[in-house]
Amino acid sequence: MRRHSLARASILAACGLAAIGCSKAEQVDLGKSKPPAVLGASLTDYAGSWEGYTEAFKWSDNTDFVRLRIDANGEGTLQVGEPDAPAPDLMIGTTDGPDWKPPSSGLLPGFDYPIEGATVTSRRIRIASSSSHVLSDWCSSFEPVANNNSNGDPPASGSVVSGAEYTCIPNTGWSYSPEEGCRLSNADRTPIACDAVNCIHVCECTESSCSARIDNNVLIDAALTSEGEELVGTLLNSDRINIRMMRTP
Numbered sequence: 001m002r003r004h005s006l007a008r009a010s011i012l013a014a015c016g017l018a019a020i021g022c023s024k025a026e027q028v029d030l031g032k033s034k035p036p037a038v039l040g041a042s043l044t045d046y047a048g049s050w051e052g053y054t055e056a057f058k059w060s061d062n063t064d065f066v067r068l069r070i071d072a073n074g075e076g077t078l079q080v081g082e083p084d085a086p087a088p089d090l091m092i093g094t095t096d097g098p099d100w101k102p103p104s105s106g107l108l109p110g111f112d113y114p115i116e117g118a119t120v121t122s123r124r125i126r127i128a129s130s131s132s133h134v135l136s137d138w139c140s141s142f143e144p145v146a147n148n149n150s151n152g153d154p155p156a157s158g159s160v161v162s163g164a165e166y167t168c169i170p171n172t173g174w175s176y177s178p179e180e181g182c183r184l185s186n187a188d189r190t191p192i193a194c195d196a197v198n199c200i201h202v203c204e205c206t207e208s209s210c211s212a213r214i215d216n217n218v219l220i221d222a223a224l225t226s227e228g229e230e231l232v233g234t235l236l237n238s239d240r241i242n243i244r245m246m247r248t249p
Contacts, residue, residue, distance in 0.1 A: 040123035040224040047072040050231050051083075052245030061085065061109045066235070066243050068220075070127070074118030078129055078218070081109020088134060106238050107131055107218065116216065124233070127220040131237065132202060135212040139203035142168035142196075142210040168199035168210045 039045060050068040058064050059081040067083065070076035088108040107113065108131075117128040144166040164171075173185040174197045182194040204213045222233025222243070235241040 038123065039228050040125075041120065043074050043118060043120050043125070044072045045224060045228060046070055046118075046120070046125050046231070049248045050245035051248050052231075052243060054235070055242040055244065057239065057241045059107065059109055063109070066245065068115075068127075068231070068245060070115065070118060074115075074127075076115050077112035078107075078115055078127075078220070079109075079112050080107045085110035087111065090134070090138060108134055113218065115220075124221060124223045125231075127222075128216040129218040129220075130212075130214045130216050131218055132212045132214050135202055139168065139199060139210050139212045142199055142203060142205070144168070144205040144207060144210055145170050147171045164204070166205040166207055166210075168203045168205055169196055171200075 047070055050070075052066055053064040054066055055064075061081045063082050065081060065083055067079040068076065088110045111134050113129045113131070113133050115127045115129045117126075119126050145168070147164050147167045148171070169192065170184055170186060170190075174182055174192060175185055175189075176182045176194065180189075180191075182192050182197055184190040184192055199210070202213055203210050205211075217237065219236040220233060220243075221236070222231050222245075224230065225232055229247050231243075231245045231247070233243060235243050
């Protein structure tokens with residue numbers, strides 16, 4: 001009888017130790033698991049091609065199309081207007097007077113605007129660009145000229161630039177008359193294309209080259225919806241424009 005009691009006690013003790021061992025095993029810390037990724041919190045969530053439309057707004061070609069291409073580094077392009085439209089006509093080369101104004105504020109169809117400074121905060125992407133990018137090729141066509149008039153008195157007509165070491169045309173100012181067209185206000189009154197006088201306002205130059213003056217006046221603020229397949233937000237330019245875009249292959 002005593003043997004049976006000892007055996008039973010041994011079995012109970014073994015089971016108790018096993019239970020304690022199991023309990024300890026359950027408490028072993030195998031390392032903290034990573035929290036699930038939050039959609040829209042990473043720049044890579046927005047990488048891809050997006051196409052859609054503007055709400056209650058149309059571009060200069062009477063369409064509402066908008067396209068955004070962005071990579072995992074936040075670089076890409078923004079396009080508006082008819083898909084694959086021809087390059088915009090800037091009227092470069094006109095000699096009909098100094099009234100030609102380069103497009104420096106509104107976005108134009110047919111041009112891929114480079115996007116810059118893409119960041120993600122609070123599950124919203126913010127992207128910057130500039131409508132002045134459309135003038136990049138035009139501005140780069142000018143040869144830099146040393147600015148010898150930065151501290152002088154303004155001429156009687158035309159514009160001068162102060163504080164710049166180099167300009168896109170001689171910084172003497174200019175004048176216009178229907179009989180003579182546009183001429184620099186220098187001693188020789190050198191003839192100049194009337195569209196060229198506007199470069200003073202939109203181009204900036206170094207000793208080696210001229211380029212468009214970029215001011216990042218285009219901003220996009222948007223967020224993902226529909227499990228990451230739709231991008232909805234606002235495009236700020238000369239207008240506040242609501243945009244909706246779907247992810248495309």
